[in-house]
Amino acid sequence: MGTILFHDPVFGPIHSRRLGTSLGINLMPTQRKICNFNCIYCECGWNKPLEDKDKDLPGFRLPSVHEVVDSLDKKLASMKAAGLAPDVITFSGNGEPTGHPHFLTIMKQTVKLRDTYFPGAQVCVLSNSGYLDRPGVMEGLMLADKRIMKIDSAFSPTVAAINQPAASYSLEKTIENLKRFDVFFTLQTLFFSGEYNGSVIDNTTPEEVEAWLEVVAKLRPREVMVYTLDRETPAPGLKKCSCEKLEAIATRVRAMGINVQVAG
Numbered sequence: 001m002g003t004i005l006f007h008d009p010v011f012g013p014i015h016s017r018r019l020g021t022s023l024g025i026n027l028m029p030t031q032r033k034i035c036n037f038n039c040i041y042c043e044c045g046w047n048k049p050l051e052d053k054d055k056d057l058p059g060f061r062l063p064s065v066h067e068v069v070d071s072l073d074k075k076l077a078s079m080k081a082a083g084l085a086p087d088v089i090t091f092s093g094n095g096e097p098t099g100h101p102h103f104l105t106i107m108k109q110t111v112k113l114r115d116t117y118f119p120g121a122q123v124c125v126l127s128n129s130g131y132l133d134r135p136g137v138m139e140g141l142m143l144a145d146k147r148i149m150k151i152d153s154a155f156s157p158t159v160a161a162i163n164q165p166a167a168s169y170s171l172e173k174t175i176e177n178l179k180r181f182d183v184f185f186t187l188q189t190l191f192f193s194g195e196y197n198g199s200v201i202d203n204t205t206p207e208e209v210e211a212w213l214e215v216v217a218k219l220r221p222r223e224v225m226v227y228t229l230d231r232e233t234p235a236p237g238l239k240k241c242s243c244e245k246l247e248a249i250a251t252r253v254r255a256m257g258i259n260v261q262v263a264g
């Protein structure tokens with residue numbers, strides 16, 4: 001199983017199917033994933049307990065504010081010198097970026113550096129929406145130009161099967177929290193089907209899609225991104241959603257007057 005870890009706090013730029021030329025920021029360790037979710041499709045692989053032999057190694061702890069900001073400063077300076085402009089500076093990486101205890105401070109510094117080097121670039125955060133109750137997380141997310149917030153199903157049992165969130169996660173609470181963005185966010189959902197641990201998982205059934213559309217109607221995000229699997233997944237045997245099905249879902253969202261991006 002080939003999964004990808006990002007081995008620096010700042011990586012790329014890479015070409016993103018959804019965002020264009022994207023310079024990535026990874027606020028999690030460089031040698032392992034840390035996430036409050038353990039999605040069965042996660043390109044970074046599974047969460048694993050920290051082994052004693054690794055616990056004092058630098059790549060296994062969270063990067064400091066200084067490490068992130070210094071790396072970003074150097075990378076943006078070198079891109080400027082090379083005449084290479086990013087479309088977007090994207091927080092993603094080896095786990096949930098808002099899980100970093102200094103997320104807000106890092107966001108403030110990132111916006112400053114963006115303004116200095118590439119004022120035309122957007123700052124974007126990819127988040128699983130699971131830490132919106134934590135101090136500073138909403139505030140930090142509001143500093144971004146784009147907040148891309150994940151909800152993969154309107155049903156808690158499906159979310160439990162797909163995302164395997166930490167016990168403290170509540171889908172209902174998350175939907176309430178997303179309302180606090182007052183439409184100023186992008187809702188992203190990965191559609192796929194398959195079998196895991198002997199259970200069928202499919203968030204593309206008519207029942208799933210209808211319930212998900214109700215959530216979209218309730219939240220009315222500025223934009224919706226629907227996409228499907230692109231790379232190998234830690235759980236074997238998962239199947240991409242067809243382009244036709246993604247387009248059919250997108251058409252229903254557009255009919256509500258909401259902009260949709262589709263990545264099949």
Ligand code: SF4
Binds near residue numbers: 037
């Ligand atoms: S939320 Fe993102 S980083 Fe976390 S497990 Fe899911 S796909 Fe991986």
